[in-house]
Amino acid sequence: MPRLARIFIYPIKSFDGMAVDEARVLPSGALEHDRRFALFDAEGQVLNGKRTPDMHHLRSRFDLEAGRVSLSGGGRSGDFSLTADRGQIEEWLATFSGLPVRLEENATSGFPDDTVAPGPTVVSAATLAEVSSWFDELALEEIRRRFRANLIVDGVDPFWEDRLYSEEGQFVRFQVGDVTFEGVYPCQRCVVPTRGSETGERYHDFTRLFEARRYETLPYWATRSRFDHFYRLAVNTRPVAGATGTIHVGDEVRIVE
Numbered sequence: 001m002p003r004l005a006r007i008f009i010y011p012i013k014s015f016d017g018m019a020v021d022e023a024r025v026l027p028s029g030a031l032e033h034d035r036r037f038a039l040f041d042a043e044g045q046v047l048n049g050k051r052t053p054d055m056h057h058l059r060s061r062f063d064l065e066a067g068r069v070s071l072s073g074g075g076r077s078g079d080f081s082l083t084a085d086r087g088q089i090e091e092w093l094a095t096f097s098g099l100p101v102r103l104e105e106n107a108t109s110g111f112p113d114d115t116v117a118p119g120p121t122v123v124s125a126a127t128l129a130e131v132s133s134w135f136d137e138l139a140l141e142e143i144r145r146r147f148r149a150n151l152i153v154d155g156v157d158p159f160w161e162d163r164l165y166s167e168e169g170q171f172v173r174f175q176v177g178d179v180t181f182e183g184v185y186p187c188q189r190c191v192v193p194t195r196g197s198e199t200g201e202r203y204h205d206f207t208r209l210f211e212a213r214r215y216e217t218l219p220y221w222a223t224r225s226r227f228d229h230f231y232r233l234a235v236n237t238r239p240v241a242g243a244t245g246t247i248h249v250g251d252e253v254r255i256v257e
Contacts, residue, residue: 002253004176005125005154007031011082012069012103013038013111014048015060017148022248025179028109029119029239031150033064035110037082039093040102046111047101049192056200058096071096117184119237120150122161130158131233134213135203145197147189149234151176153253162186162222163255164235173240177251180243186222186232207231 008017013035024032039047049055058073069089070079074096080089086103093101104111112118128147132140144152153160164172164183171182194206214230226232 002153002156002160004151004247004249004251004253006152007247007249008148008150008152009034010148011036011062011064012060013046014050014055015058017145018062018064022246024246025119025239025244026108027239027244029181029237030110030112031120034120034150035112036107037103037105038111040104042100047097047099049195050190052097053195053200054097056195056198059198114187114236117236117238119181119239121148121187121234121236122151122153122164122183123147123149123234124153124156124158124160126154126156126158127161127233128152130217131210131213134209135206138203142197146193146195147233148192151247157219159217159219159222161235162219164237165226166223167225171238173256174254175256176247176253177245179245179247180240180256181237182240183235184238185226185236187234187236188229189231189233 007020007023009020009023009031010017011033023034026032041047045051058071061070062068067082068079069082071077071089071092076092076096078088078092080092082089090101090103093103109118128143129140132138132143135143164174165185166172171184173180173182175181194203195201211230214232218224218227218230
């Protein structure tokens with residue numbers, strides 16, 4: 001039986017994630033605290049790992065109950081309140097990145113990459129293990145960190161999550177515990193998974209090797225029309241109106257027929 005094995009949230013976009021035992025689903029479809037904060041440069045563009053590889057060298061630890069973040073990188077460290085020390089965080093990060101930065105907050109919907117499908121991304125533990133087997137040098141936990149999914153489902157075959165979307169304009173409803181989501185499409189990946197999660201070092205053949213193996217292993221239940229290319233993994237989701245609540249590690253995950 002599919003079960004929710006792990007929940008990850010990323011309180012500051014592009015920073016380290018944290019595992020939690022439960023998460024509240026907001027009306028926007030986002031998980032509470034996930035990508036709640038984001039960095040912006042002087043031109044108002046998001047400062048993230050896609051554009052700035054040095055972000056991979058930044059380490060962060062969060063204490064959400066206390067509303068604090070600990071940062072380290074570049075031989076420096078600091079511990080800050082996410083609310084009272086906003087200016088100090090910006091100064092610390094400006095020194096780290098060499099760029100003027102602004103830390104913004106959106107407590108209602110966060111700062112998702114995909115505004116069409118702003119819900120949590122879903123992947124199975126077996127999928128991550130399969131992908132790890134494609135790269136001898138990359139451990140399973142490193143693959144998880146590179147793909148940065150929110151919800152990891154256990155008790156299923158590799159690529160089970162490819163059941164959670166259908167043809168364009170159609171959506172697959174599924175429940176995690178008592179909360180209903182809709183799967184929208186397989187997630188198009190960016191440059192971030194090609195880099196070491198802590199070093200930023202580029203694995204130059206990563207995308208080519210990944211696409212070749214994804215093509216070879218695409219399960220029969222996947223909707224092939226959603227693959228204009230095969231650099232896709234995990235499923236983007238969106239909320240169902242009124243389907244708020246709290247999801248927990250151990251919750252049953254089931255497709256709603």
